[in-house]
Amino acid sequence: MADQKTITVKIKRQDGPEASTRWEEFAVPYRPNMNIISVLMKIRENPVTTSGKQTTPVAWDMNCLEEVCGACSMVINGRPRQSCSALVDQLQQPLTIEPMSTFPIIRDLQVDRSRMFDSLKKVKAWVPIDGTYDLGEGPRLPERKREWAYELSKCMTCGVCLESCPNVNSGSSFMGPAPLSQVRLFNTHPTGAMVKDERLNAIMGDGGLANCGNSQNCVQACPKGIPLTTSIASLNRAATVQMFKNFFGSDHMVD
Amino acid sequence: MAKSKLLVVGGGLAGLMTTMKAAEMGTEVELFSLVPVKRSHSVCAQGGMNGAVNTKGEGDSPWIHFDDTVYGGDFLANQPPVKAMCEAAPGIIHLLDRMGVMFNRTPEGLLDFRRFGGTMHHRTAFAGATTGQQLLYALDEQVRKWEVEGLVTKYEGWEFLGLVIDEQGVCKGIKAQDLSTHEIRAFRGDAVVMATGGPGIIFGKSTNSMINTGSAASIVYQQGAKYANGEMIQIHPTAIPGDDKLRLMSESARGEGGRIWTYKDGKPWYFLEEKYPAYGNLVPRDVATREIFDVCINQKLGVNGENVVYLDLSHKDPHELDIKLGGIIEIYQKFVGDDPHKVPMKIFPAVHYSMGGLYVDYDQHTTIPGCFAAGECDYSQHGGNRLGANSLLSAIYGGTVAGPNAVNYIKGLDKHVEDLPSKIYDEAVREEQAKWDDVISMDKGNENAYLLHKELGEIMTNNVTVVRYNKQLQDTLGKLAEFKERWNNINVNDTAKWSNQGVQFTRQLRNMIALANVITKGALLRDESRGAHYKPEFPERDDENFLKTTIAEFTPSFEPTITYEEVDCSMIKPRKRDYTGGAH
Numbered sequence: 001m002a003d004q005k006t007i008t009v010k011i012k013r014q015d016g017p018e019a020s021t022r023w024e025e026f027a028v029p030y031r032p033n034m035n036i037i038s039v040l041m042k043i044r045e046n047p048v049t050t051s052g053k054q055t056t057p058v059a060w061d062m063n064c065l066e067e068v069c070g071a072c073s074m075v076i077n078g079r080p081r082q083s084c085s086a087l088v089d090q091l092q093q094p095l096t097i098e099p100m101s102t103f104p105i106i107r108d109l110q111v112d113r114s115r116m117f118d119s120l121k122k123v124k125a126w127v128p129i130d131g132t133y134d135l136g137e138g139p140r141l142p143e144r145k146r147e148w149a150y151e152l153s154k155c156m157t158c159g160v161c162l163e164s165c166p167n168v169n170s171g172s173s174f175m176g177p178a179p180l181s182q183v184r185l186f187n188t189h190p191t192g193a194m195v196k197d198e199r200l201n202a203i204m205g206d207g208g209l210a211n212c213g214n215s216q217n218c219v220q221a222c223p224k225g226i227p228l229t230t231s232i233a234s235l236n237r238a239a240t241v242q243m244f245k246n247f248f249g250s251d252h253m254v255d
Numbered sequence: 256m257a258k259s260k261l262l263v264v265g266g267g268l269a270g271l272m273t274t275m276k277a278a279e280m281g282t283e284v285e286l287f288s289l290v291p292v293k294r295s296h297s298v299c300a301q302g303g304m305n306g307a308v309n310t311k312g313e314g315d316s317p318w319i320h321f322d323d324t325v326y327g328g329d330f331l332a333n334q335p336p337v338k339a340m341c342e343a344a345p346g347i348i349h350l351l352d353r354m355g356v357m358f359n360r361t362p363e364g365l366l367d368f369r370r371f372g373g374t375m376h377h378r379t380a381f382a383g384a385t386t387g388q389q390l391l392y393a394l395d396e397q398v399r400k401w402e403v404e405g406l407v408t409k410y411e412g413w414e415f416l417g418l419v420i421d422e423q424g425v426c427k428g429i430k431a432q433d434l435s436t437h438e439i440r441a442f443r444g445d446a447v448v449m450a451t452g453g454p455g456i457i458f459g460k461s462t463n464s465m466i467n468t469g470s471a472a473s474i475v476y477q478q479g480a481k482y483a484n485g486e487m488i489q490i491h492p493t494a495i496p497g498d499d500k501l502r503l504m505s506e507s508a509r510g511e512g513g514r515i516w517t518y519k520d521g522k523p524w525y526f527l528e529e530k531y532p533a534y535g536n537l538v539p540r541d542v543a544t545r546e547i548f549d550v551c552i553n554q555k556l557g558v559n560g561e562n563v564v565y566l567d568l569s570h571k572d573p574h575e576l577d578i579k580l581g582g583i584i585e586i587y588q589k590f591v592g593d594d595p596h597k598v599p600m601k602i603f604p605a606v607h608y609s610m611g612g613l614y615v616d617y618d619q620h621t622t623i624p625g626c627f628a629a630g631e632c633d634y635s636q637h638g639g640n641r642l643g644a645n646s647l648l649s650a651i652y653g654g655t656v657a658g659p660n661a662v663n664y665i666k667g668l669d670k671h672v673e674d675l676p677s678k679i680y681d682e683a684v685r686e687e688q689a690k691w692d693d694v695i696s697m698d699k700g701n702e703n704a705y706l707l708h709k710e711l712g713e714i715m716t717n718n719v720t721v722v723r724y725n726k727q728l729q730d731t732l733g734k735l736a737e738f739k740e741r742w743n744n745i746n747v748n749d750t751a752k753w754s755n756q757g758v759q760f761t762r763q764l765r766n767m768i769a770l771a772n773v774i775t776k777g778a779l780l781r782d783e784s785r786g787a788h789y790k791p792e793f794p795e796r797d798d799e800n801f802l803k804t805t806i807a808e809f810t811p812s813f814e815p816t817i818t819y820e821e822v823d824c825s826m827i828k829p830r831k832r833d834y835t836g837g838a839h
Contacts, residue, residue: 033590034498035590041705044705045703047749056749056757057748059754061290063294063465064294064296064298064464065465065499065500066299066500066590067586068299068385068582069293069295069299070293071290106435106754107435113291117291117293121402124400125396126396126399127354127355129354132276134350135353140363140364140365141364142364143359143360143361146357146358149357150383150389153357153389156293156294156298186355
């Protein structure tokens with residue numbers, strides 16, 4: 001293989017949260033079916049730029065490499081997505097890779113997404129069970145309802161929808177589409193629905209539903225195809241109904 | 256008296272279940288994880304979780320589940336804990352259902368069950384083909400509730416560096432490091448539960464996630480804990496070959512009717528169905544793997560002469576495939592580009608799971624007092640081969656046993672860690688800081704840690720997986736000794752004092768080499784074939800000499816001392832394992 005094909009990749013680097021940014025360019029031997037993760041792996045085996053400068057291996061987050069853990073989100077050729085499922089053959093070259101800009105940078109392509117997990121606390125994204133002791137079977141659920149609820153339950157908190165949303169940024173309190181959609185999921189479950197008023201009240205205030213500008217970027221960007229805008233529309237209706245219930249008093253809180 | 260505290264290392268299913276159980280008993284828990292727990296490797300489990308709920312009128316029972324599991328494991332597992340697990344299984348499925356897991360349903364709204372390998376019963380509850388993800392999320396959500404209530408504190412993005420062990424040899428906490436700031440701290444804990452998963456990354460590419468280096472379990476082993484049945488490594492028959500990882504194609508594909516075949520004499524040859532008419536494509540994993548390996552490597556009958564055979568779902572109803580197997584069909588489409596609704600998938604075996612792990616007693620207690628283990632990092636449930644859909648069960652079950660037993664152990668202590676002097680903790684931090692300073696200043700050598708790891712993976716995959724020969728195992732031990740030396744010559748290429756992944760990986764690599772020795776030496780000395788361990792030179796199971804648990808103990812040379820312990824077969828008498836006939 002004398003005429004080994006190479007691919008050129010430009011990566012935005014940053015040594016730490018306060019450090020300045022720089023672009024570095026690398027050339028990596030091409031292999032069919034290669035993804036962005038294998039490109040980054042090749043670089044760390046020999047961290048030298050195209051101008052021949054020895055540099056540090058690129059820092060990035062990854063884990064499952066099959067698009068279920070949500071770790072490896074980054075902005076590839078201008079689009080936020082999972083780097084494991086971004087195949088080089090389907091991308092225009094030279095490749096550009098940047099960290100997601102909505103979240104605080106840790107190093108290079110690593111970002112801090114802890115605000116998403118904090119939002120899950122705020123909206124009580126869980127089914128309240130009495131305990132782990134044996135209480136017999138769970139509630140019955142129609143299979144067709146289960147099928148759409150399952151789609152919502154695939155959210156891996158990857159942050160791609162927040163990155164693509166023009167209303168989520170450091171100057172805004174908007175929690176973004178992912179945690180909102182979880183409210184719809186848990187309000188669907190028969191036991192989860194027993195505290196649906198608490199979840200709806202949590203997203204009626206600042207940082208919740210009202211901050212959505214309906215740009216619809218999120219539903220385009222979601223790697224799991226979760227119907228995020230449908231969730232938000234459905235929650236808008238539920239929140240309006242809840243507002244009336246709140247007005248009419250405690251008899252109507254949860255039914 | 257200060258409040259007691261439990262430390263849990265690992266935030267997959269086993270760690271989260273342990274945490275919930277302990278919190279429910281009023282014990283404060285600190286939970287440590289390399290990654291946000293929602294990204295743990297449990298997320299990759301696809302096909303489902305076993306439990307003999309018997310909703311299909313087949314007369315299934317926990318006893319039959321127990322018998323299938325023990326037989327499937329070729330009788331190497333101690334039977335009492337396996338029986339207890341199978342009895343607990345239906346309750347665990349109902350519990351997870353109550354937590355809101357979106358399990359597939361029947362038209363009546365009840366849980367649906369499908370078939371898996373090594374059994375004749377529909378016993379596997381499932382949520383599409385992303386069951387592990389759904390179970391993990393449910394437990395993650397429950398633990399988040401405990402976090403809000405103040406009983407659980409999470410340390411995500413922290414790496415376990417070792418146990419803190421007092422002068423009496425009792426575990427009194429852990430040492431850990433923040434992966435961003437590099438801060439090293441000692442944490443006081445009245446008991447510790449290790450729930451740190453499997454070691455697949457020792458084999459380079461596998462179906463495992465990148466964090467599954469086995470490093471944490473290896474450290475505990477190096478600190479004196481016994482490690483059992485290390486040589487029992489499961490090779491999953493059906494994975495997509497890849498550059499960065501071998502992506503799993505769930506056994507549930509065959510559970511839902513998927514067929515394995517290749518061409519022979521120009522015609523499709525369904526070699527599993529031909530040889531195993533009763534079980535067909537649903538023979539246990541070790542059996543299917545050896546057959547595929549034989550067809551490709553020995554008979555050279557892989558598709559197009561490559562080392563792959565077909566896993567075929569194209570005859571199935573496309574809508575039903577989406578509902579029951581959507582997750583894996585998406586993976587195949589995204590990563591390979593072909594549509595499994597229309598064309599058969601190309602697959603080959605890949606390293607998948609470790610049946611071996613830290614030695615534990617029936618309370619999940621390791622041989623270091625105060626240190627427990629649960630999940631894939633313990634050895635207790637699967638013997639010589641794990642049945643599909645038993646791992647989600649054993650991970651969660653392990654947590655339900657380890658959590659309460661750790662709390663009870665703490666109740667029996669006369670002194671709590673908060674009352675201990677700070678000396679051992681200060682020393683522990685100093686020791687780890689010195690080790691870290693040594694590794695981060697490795698900038699003179701000429702080895703690259705990632706390339707050395709690649710070599711380790713290739714040698715382990717070639718010599719210590721499907722077919723094992725003593726000569727090659729012996730050579731591998733020699734190679735591992737060389738790797739241990741070459742490790743000292745690594746150049747970390749990066750001396751940054753902030754989020755330095757290369758140095759973290761270098762540290763893990765040394766622990767991988769230590770554990771690779773356990774796997775290889777155990778395999779070398781076990782002169783028989785049992786479950787996943789197959790030696791053509793010793794093709795039969797030898798109960799007289801090897802119906803025994805392999806126990807490895809660490810030595811500074813890295814080559815372990817191996818001893819054996821009798822297996823408790825008091826409930827089901829060992830019998831020949833043979834899937835060519837009907838039900839066993």
